[in-house]
Amino acid sequence: MKVGIIGATGYGGLELIRFLHQHKEVESLQLFSSSEAGESFSAKYPHLEGLYDAPMEAIDEAAITKLDVVFASTPAGVTSKLLPSLVNKGTKLIDLSGDFRLQDRALYEEWYGKEAAPADTLSQSVYGLTEWNADAVKDAALVANPGCYPTAVLLSLLPLIKHRLIDPSFLVIDAKSGVSGAGNKPSQGTHFSETNENFSIYKVNKHQHIPEIEQAISMFAGADVSITFNTHLVPMTRGILATSYAQVMPGVTQAQLVACLHETYANDPFVRVVTEAGAIGTNRVKGSNFCDVFVQLDERTGRATIVGVIDNLVKGAAGQAIQNMNVQCGFAQTTGLHVVPLFI
Numbered sequence: 176m177k178v179g180i181i182g183a184t185g186y187g188g189l190e191l192i193r194f195l196h197q198h199k200e201v202e203s204l205q206l207f208s209s210s211e212a213g214e215s216f217s218a219k220y221p222h223l224e225g226l227y228d229a230p231m232e233a234i235d236e237a238a239i240t241k242l243d244v245v246f247a248s249t250p251a252g253v254t255s256k257l258l259p260s261l262v263n264k265g266t267k268l269i270d271l272s273g274d275f276r277l278q279d280r281a282l283y284e285e286w287y288g289k290e291a292a293p294a295d296t297l298s299q300s301v302y303g304l305t306e307w308n309a310d311a312v313k314d315a316a317l318v319a320n321p322g323c324y325p326t327a328v329l330l331s332l333l334p335l336i337k338h339r340l341i342d343p344s345f346l347v348i349d350a351k352s353g354v355s356g357a358g359n360k361p362s363q364g365t366h367f368s369e370t371n372e373n374f375s376i377y378k379v380n381k382h383q384h385i386p387e388i389e390q391a392i393s394m395f396a397g398a399d400v401s402i403t404f405n406t407h408l409v410p411m412t413r414g415i416l417a418t419s420y421a422q423v424m425p426g427v428t429q430a431q432l433v434a435c436l437h438e439t440y441a442n443d444p445f446v447r448v449v450t451e452a453g454a455i456g457t458n459r460v461k462g463s464n465f466c467d468v469f470v471q472l473d474e475r476t477g478r479a480t481i482v483g484v485i486d487n488l489v490k491g492a493a494g495q496a497i498q499n500m501n502v503q504c505g506f507a508q509t510t511g512l513h514v515v516p517l518f519i
């Protein structure tokens with residue numbers, strides 16, 4: 176299979192290369208760049224010397240449509256312009272940005288502050304939360320890969336909302352991310368001297384993933400919700416830990432909550448239900464496509480603490496994108512994604 180990556184020089188692109196390099200169905204990998212076409216990829220990233228020395232190519236419609244699968248890992252606002260003319264030309268497209276996730280164009284424009292993708296292309300995009308939407312992903316010409324935070328939040332919350340074990344009307348979600356979530360472009364907010372030994376909240380009540388999480392809860396669990404969702408930057412490179420708080424429905428027990436998670440994900444290779452609080456943390460999923468989920472009922476308050484943990488660059492981006500490619504192409508979901516977490 177011939178595969179291409181647009182935005183290969185970014186963090187998402189680098190992670191796509193790491194996994195696709197050892198994917199047994201991928202025979203070639205073409206790397207496209209908007210700013211460094213003609214430059215050797217390994218000249219930019221010397222750790223890939225001897226592996227990806229060829230020059231990067233300019234983003235070109237004719238070259239892209241010769242490929243079987245193309246991943247776009249570019250900032251918001253790029254693929255809404257780039258991909259519409261490429262859809263349904265025979266190349267399977269997987270977009271890692273937020274441009275095709277929100278079906279409501281007005282919501283995208285409000286939360287991203289950019290012009291939304293054309294409605295006819297948007298309506299063809301399939302939201303690629305693989306564990307919840309594999310049937311639709313299988314036939315998709317364009318997959319909108321979920322945001323990193325929504326992946327951790329939704330995989331942990333959706334089963335409990337869908338099975339009416341928690342009250343969705345008052346969801347409070349507190350999420351933390353490593354700095355690689357902000358991509359490889361340096362900025363004041365990600366400067367070493369300002370992130371090291373610092374722990375900060377950002378985009379308070381204004382994060383662009385709020386409407387994405389609300390849309391998915393409505394789509395997969397049938398509940399219309401208004402969530403409180405906040406994000407924090409942690410001085411580490413990889414990982415997201417999202418903690419949600421919700422009132423359980425009357426009479427619901429800890430055993431029922433845990434059983435619901437186990438039953439939902441019994442056949443999903445990448446979601447692991449953790450039952451010990453001490454066993455949940457970002458280093459247990461680092462570098463891997465796992466999402467660990469955990470729930471603990473506080474009998475005193477009747478509220479549950481629900482946790483989802485991922486590596487933002489893998490299950491939150493490149494790994495889930497490849498999982499979606501595997502579904503689109505009819506391969507086992509785990510193909511090319513069998514890696515052991517780094518842990519230390």
Ligand SMILES: NC(=O)C1=CN([C@@H]2O[C@H](COP(=O)(O)OP(=O)(O)OC[C@H]3O[C@@H](n4cnc5c(N)ncnc54)[C@H](OP(=O)(O)O)[C@@H]3O)[C@@H](O)[C@H]2O)C=CC1
Nearest residue numbers: 182184185186187208209210248249272323356358359487
């Ligand atoms: N980092 C993360 O944890 C996650 C990121 N995402 C999303 O995935 C996408 C990629 O993220 P990430 O890799 O971190 O971002 P980076 O900033 O690291 O990389 C983005 C790449 O996009 C390319 N690019 C920039 N501007 C343009 C343009 N105008 N036209 C075409 N290409 C452009 C650049 O490559 P070049 O100059 O070579 O073209 C750049 O290297 C983003 O939309 C992000 O929000 C989603 C989930 C998690």
Ligand SMILES: CC(=O)N[C@@H](CCC(=O)OP(=O)(O)O)C(=O)O
Nearest residue numbers: 251272273322323352353356357
């Ligand atoms: C730490 C950090 O800055 N993380 C980014 C996550 C980016 C992302 O996944 O955003 P998209 O929806 O545009 O794909 C953020 O909070 O905006």
